[in-house]
Amino acid sequence: MSQLKILVLHGPNLNLLGRREPEVYGSMTLESIEKLLLEEAKRLQVSISCLQSNHEGVLVDSIHEAIDKYQGILINPGAYTHTSVAIRDAFAAAMIPVVEVHLSNIYQREEFRHHSYIAPVAIGQISGFGADSYVLGLQALVNYLQR
Ligand code: DQA
Numbered sequence: 442m443s444q445l446k447i448l449v450l451h452g453p454n455l456n457l458l459g460r461r462e463p464e465v466y467g468s469m470t471l472e473s474i475e476k477l478l479l480e481e482a483k484r485l486q487v488s489i490s491c492l493q494s495n496h497e498g499v500l501v502d503s504i505h506e507a508i509d510k511y512q513g514i515l516i517n518p519g520a521y522t523h524t525s526v527a528i529r530d531a532f533a534a535a536m537i538p539v540v541e542v543h544l545s546n547i548y549q550r551e552e553f554r555h556h557s558y559i560a561p562v563a564i565g566q567i568s569g570f571g572a573d574s575y576v577l578g579l580q581a582l583v584n585y586l587q588r
Contacts, residue, residue, distance in 0.1 A: 444486060445583065445587070446487070447488070447513045447514070447515060447582060448515070449575075450491075450492055450493075450515070451471060451517050452520065452521045452522070453494070453495040453496075453519045455471055456495070458470055459471070466545060471493060474572045474575055477575065478579060485580070489579070490511075497521055500521065501527050501531045504528070505531060505535065507535060508535050513537060513538045513583070514532075514537050515578050516540070516542070516559070517575070522541070522557045526558055529558040532562040532563070539559070539562065539564065540564055540565055540579075540581055540585075541560060541567075542566070543567070544572065545569060547568050547569075548569075564581070565581060
């Protein structure tokens, strides 16, 4: 069987990880999180490609472009989690299994972060484990796809 290909998407402001509210999001940079993910992907024998964007349309386009190219998507939609019907609809249209991850526990935070537009179209959500949320999310997605 050929290697599973996973697309990792990071939403707005996640390019500033490391300096962005470290008391909430930790001190790891996006680059070091991606390094962790690459190591885990190697261990799981899957291939990953990563993309960060601050623009909703770029994220929507990248979900469309993933059709027939990627078997799964791991996404931290950032603030678009709580606002984006467009990203949710893109997942519903693409029908590619998706796992939603968050560094912080969104349910312990402000009320407006308690609702996710993405969760209903995702296989599942992992929230609150810092950089480990990404690693756990990748493991869960790969387990799901290999089942
Ligand atoms: C986040 C949580 C969101 O509420 C926030 O807007 C982010 C990051 C997280 O990883 O904890 O940008 O997705």
